[in-house]
Every structure is written in C-alpha cells, then in structure tokens.
Amino acid sequence: MFRLLIAGIFAITAFATSASAAELVMFEQRGCIWCEAWDREIGPAYANTEEGKRAPLRRVDIQQEIPVDISYIPVERFTPTFVLVDDGKEIGRIRGYPGDEFFWFLLSDMLSKLDDKAS
Known part of the structure; x- marks a missing residue:
C-alpha cells in the first residue's frame, strides 16, 4: 500500500512538473516538404x-487526434507550425519553416518572452 501511495505521489509530481515546463510543439504532417x-x-x-x-x-501529426493536454492550442492546417507553450499557455508561434537562420532568430524572440514572463 505504501509503495502504491509513493508511486501515485511521484506520478502526480512528474505530471505537474512536465505540464508547467516550456516546450516547442511542432505541428506537422506526412509529405510536408518544409517539415522535411x-x-x-x-x-x-x-x-x-x-x-x-x-x-x-514535441512533434504532433495534425492528421492524428491532438493530445488532450495541448488541445487548447489552435491547430492550423499549415505545416510546419511551431508553437511555444509554457504553463498551459501559448507564448508564440512560427508558421512555416523560414530557413535555418530565420528560424533560430524567431525562436530566440519567442524564448525571450519567457524571460519577460519570469521578471
């Protein structure tokens, strides 16, 4: 019984920690040349x-059912779409793949919003 209780507490803690961490969700689909x-x-x-x-x-195929924990994110049919989420909220998105240099620039800009949020 004690092991079950400890396992339950661990599972709840792990879920709460992962739910509040920032992640970049990549909405993609098979055959998307820009995803490739x-x-x-x-x-x-x-x-x-x-x-x-x-x-x-976190990769999500838009042709599949969207996971419940990120169902609050509006899904577009344009792929790839990158959505930065943190603490259950959308921070920003990049529609399409603009090339490597511009991608890093746009991602850096979105990540800076996490810094602003922490201040």
Whole structure:
C-alpha cells in the first residue's frame, strides 16, 4: 500500500512538473516538404542546443487526434507550425519553416518572452 501511495505521489509530481515546463510543439504532417527541410537542417541538432534544452520539441501529426493536454492550442492546417507553450499557455508561434537562420532568430524572440514572463 505504501509503495502504491509513493508511486501515485511521484506520478502526480512528474505530471505537474512536465505540464508547467516550456516546450516547442511542432505541428506537422506526412509529405510536408518544409517539415522535411526542418528535419534535415535543424532537427538533428535541436535537442542539443540551449533553445532545445529550454523548450524541448514535441512533434504532433495534425492528421492524428491532438493530445488532450495541448488541445487548447489552435491547430492550423499549415505545416510546419511551431508553437511555444509554457504553463498551459501559448507564448508564440512560427508558421512555416523560414530557413535555418530565420528560424533560430524567431525562436530566440519567442524564448525571450519567457524571460519577460519570469521578471
């Protein structure tokens, strides 16, 4: 019984922690050439960057059911769409993939809003 109680507390704590952490949601779909370009140019390095550590990537296929925990995000049919979320709120979005340099610039701008929020 005690183990079950501890496991329950751990699960609730883990969910609460992950729900409030910033993440970058990438809405994509099969056959999207711009999603594929992002995958080639940014994807392999993203998780290892400061931006990727601050806002881990979460991929969501718009042709599938949207996960309940992010159902509050308006989904567009244009892919890729990147949505920065934090604490259950949308902070900003990038519609499309504008190339690697412009992507990093736009992402940096969105992440700076997290700093403004913390102040």
